[in-house]
Ligand SMILES: Nc1ncnc2c1ncn2[C@@H]1O[C@H](COP(=O)(O)OP(=O)(O)OP(=O)(O)O)[C@@H](O)[C@H]1O
């Protein structure tokens with residue numbers, strides 16, 4: 001539904017150049033909620049603004065719903081009209097709501113319809129319908145100043161839906177809200193995604209947002225996407241930073257010469273019998289350092305962090321046994337000091353991937 005390839009954005013101001021996007025290849029499938037997470041300055045907002053061409057990419061292409069938007073930008077009045085039309089099919093929700101304070105709630109929602117040239121009656125019918133959809137039918141005549149933050153964001157969402165978009169872009173839509181309101185807004189986005197088949201691309205710096213509503217996620221660092229995939233793909237990727245952040249289990253090795261392993265299972269599978277079987281078969285003492293079961297991206301996932309005596313090389317066979325049981329194994333610490341060096345650690349993770 002949304003594809004960017006080789007997307008680059010270089011800002012030039014006062015003789016200085018900042019590369020905000022450095023060759024971003026993103027693919028968001030139709031009907032999914034896709035979260036992009038990253039630290040401040042990673043380029044998240046630049047990415048979302050380039051996706052709807054609010055910002056002109058320096059190079060690369062953006063395709064939304066089969067239209068190459070980059071090909072339309074700056075190509076004369078006819079292409080300009082087509083671009084505006086294509087853009088009206090992309091809704092955008094902002095962190096600070098961006099409502100007009102002098103207009104009522106209903107008039108704020110009507111604004112994009114005015115721009116699209118809808119008749120007065122059509123605008124008002126549609127605005128009331130959308131306000132009903134976001135649970136604000138009784139606030140149509142209120143002014144933004146009379147609303148709570150959560151209500152303002154609902155108006156922002158209703159306005160974003162006015163052009164009947166196929167795609168909704170959200171830049172930190174819940175960052176200005178308290179946790180309870182955040183949950184209700186995320187739930188609303190999820191419901192809209194399901195009811196209207198809306199594709200949602202959302203930007204956030206909060207892992208909880210990704211965890212509660214995203215089907216897929218990408219991690220951005222310094223203008224690049226360093227990891228991306230469906231939540232279940234990420235959870236199945238050894239060494240994935242996103243998976244570790246989405247589903248953390250604590251616990252450090254209790255001493256030297258110990259191997260620490262994360263065992264992940266999905267759905268009904270349970271680790272308990274496997275762990276005791278492992279202890280019996282190989283006659284080793286296994287300590288459980290941490291364990292959790294959680295719902296991540298709608299999937300039931302369990303993870304257990306266990307410690308085996310000896311270094312990784314001493315545990316190749318028991319670890320192989322765990323893999324044979326169909327469990328996903330991530331070697332966190334191989335008990336070898338040399339393995340703490342970055343190069344060796346990367347090797348270790350690769351070893352774990354086999
Ligand atoms: N209009 C601009 N002119 C110059 N530099 C900019 C502009 N907008 C963003 N930048 C720079 O581009 C980089 C990426 O910024 P961007 O706003 O995309 O990051 P972000 O990931 O959204 O951060 P945050 O989480 O703080 O919102 C930063 O170094 C920023 O200073």
Ligand SMILES: [Mg+2]
Nearest residue numbers: 044045046171
């Ligand atoms: Mg930003």
